[in-house]
Amino acid sequence: MKMLKYAWQSDLHQRIKLLRQLSAHIPQRFYSSKIRNIGILAHIDAGKTTTTERMLFYAGKTRALGEVHRGNTVTDYLTQERERGITICSSAVTFPWNGHRINLLDTPGHIDFTMEVEQSLYAVDGVVVVLDGTAGVEAQTVTVWTQADKHKLPRLIFINKMDRPDADFDKSVNDLKAKLETQPVCLQYPVKSEDGVLAINDVITLERLSWQQNDLGRSYKKTKLEPSDDQRQLQERRNELIDTLSGLDDELADVVISTESFDNVDGALIERALRRATSQQKVVPVLLGSAYKNVGIQRLMDAVNAYLPAPEERNEIYDCFGNEVAAKVFKIVHDKQRGPLTLVRILRGEVKRGMRLISARGQAEVVSKLYEPLADEYREVSSLQAGDVVICAGLKSTVTGDLLTSSQSALKNAQKRLRQSLGTSPSQDEEDSDESDELFALDPPVPDAVYFCSIEPPSISSQTAMEQALRQLQREDPSLRVSYDAVTGQTVLGGMGELHMDIIKSRILSEYKIDVELGPLQIAYKETIESAAITTLSVEKEIAGSKQNVSITLELVRDQSELFSLDKSPENMPNLNTLRPRILQVLRKGSISALERGPRVGGQVVETQIRLHNATIGRGTADSFVMATAAQCVQKLLSTTGTRLLEPIMALQIVAPSERISGIMADLSRRRALINDVHPKGDRNKMILVNAPLAELSGYSSALRTISSGTASMTMQPCGFSSMNSADESLAERRAQGLE
């Protein structure tokens, strides 16, 4: 079975063997219009894994149909995934289809793993978004859609679960327009027989497609529709499709104008126009089916070949790199013998063995070896081209999400061109890494941690090994935060949720053989100052016979534009002008480090700017002393001025029968929730859109089940941080101290 599971496999050979199936292994001469690198994205439980299973089956890659509820699917291969019936880490499968090779990444739909989805998008050229036909566009659909937007990825929609009696195709299509503001073009419509069996009317061919169930949907019948109301309606829909496309495509428009009729437009011409319009993201083709009942999957695969772009067709957003090398790290895997292997999608240029690559963060690395995963062996190669996915050995500090280029100047030039194309003004301080990162905007944003917990090794002797494991895991998964609490002496993990932490724990056990203990999960509050404050700290010490002397004046102000700035008032400028850039960097680093842990609950201090008024540094004073004094000065300011707590807020979408709504709302109001909207959803249901503090939502899904007698469904995702009243703050503080 050919598949790629690049997340947790410890055996290098196995991993490479599987990796070869991603597009990288296609030698340049075959590497062409016949490859499709696609991602499959959806809200949790929409049916991605079931759809992928069918694709593998019909492509002849598996002999039996895997089912999520039986725990025997190909892509959900981890014990945790199979037990829980959900996808946790991206996995990729490859299969041939009608002379093409489709490399498909199945991504997690659970909110804890949004970062995983984000990384995968750097490796694909197009996306299939799966909707649950009974639910339409859901919360996580909007999230993944926005991610695909950011990557400018052409998309297809597959409206799944159309076998279910409560599925509503038109509602899902309307949702696409209303909630995703996209232009869907329906290539198919559902038809159901009297006994509820799903078939599909094909708009382009005017055929009815009916799947045979005695061969698990391997074959399907195409019947030309005889003149009838159905046929006329479908013809009208075909005309509408041509009309829409001819407004977007010159070739089609020319034919329509010259023949003065829609009837003479053949299917191939429509498909070509559709391909161009999809690639340019002017339209999104919509298909439908039922993965579970084996209906419609082959046509979805046909559509992937027909309408989603080949790698070579989708590079324009990386034009800012010209002919220079640009490559994106989308996954790091660790191998015991060979160390970190970096999976890279080459966006522009050619990556060569021995090449020096620079990350957008300014770190230089040398690619010691370059592998093209080919045939049954991974094969060392000397170079690979744009569009390929390759494995680089030797990159030591690169992290998932890094952008690599061939030189600092290539990076700067690309940044300049990107700025121009984005229409943003040049940075005043080109050296300021925070700012250039922001301008470059090619790094995936790392979501804020909303939970944290302590992590302890089984014995002191395995502390170093645990720290090493965490460092490696962090390179792979930037949404995992690791810090050290100097007060308790504990290592602290920050992350996206309970599942995220659980997975980290089980990875440390399975991959590093350390049985770590996690402390209770706690909410990751942030802190912010209430009002501006200024202070001067002068420290003088003798260390190893050398006199250390620093006097520094810092101010804290409420401002989230920059973390650190210079007070450029006339009285301070003469002093600041005497400070070397290196010393400024040291002062900056030291004072910013103190914002990592606020005085109240150890939360990150945000929306706070440190302003340097002046600094006097004695001759021979060590940088480390300057840095520590700057940090101390900020700590002093924070504890004297005091901070307010900010708590993580979750956005919830709750759907329940109308008669249950009042009970749910009453419960929500006890949870300090803010109801944003309540609107009808279908004939019998209502949807509540609400923001509520994470602290009030512990065990909420089971509470909701009880209140609604199991009739309500819910999604939630982090939507920012909000201030709290004093009573809630004190409660949070007591909880953080373990007093509640």
Ligand SMILES: Nc1nc2c(ncn2[C@@H]2O[C@H](COP(=O)(O)OP(=O)(O)OP(=O)(O)O)[C@@H](O)[C@H]2O)c(=O)[nH]1
């Ligand atoms: N009736 C019906 N059920 C389906 C269909 N497709 C999937 N399901 C069921 O829906 C549930 C979720 O399916 P999955 O394939 O795991 O969904 P997913 O999107 O991969 O879920 P995550 O990976 O956890 O995000 C399973 O119980 C499937 O059997 C369908 O077409 N019709």
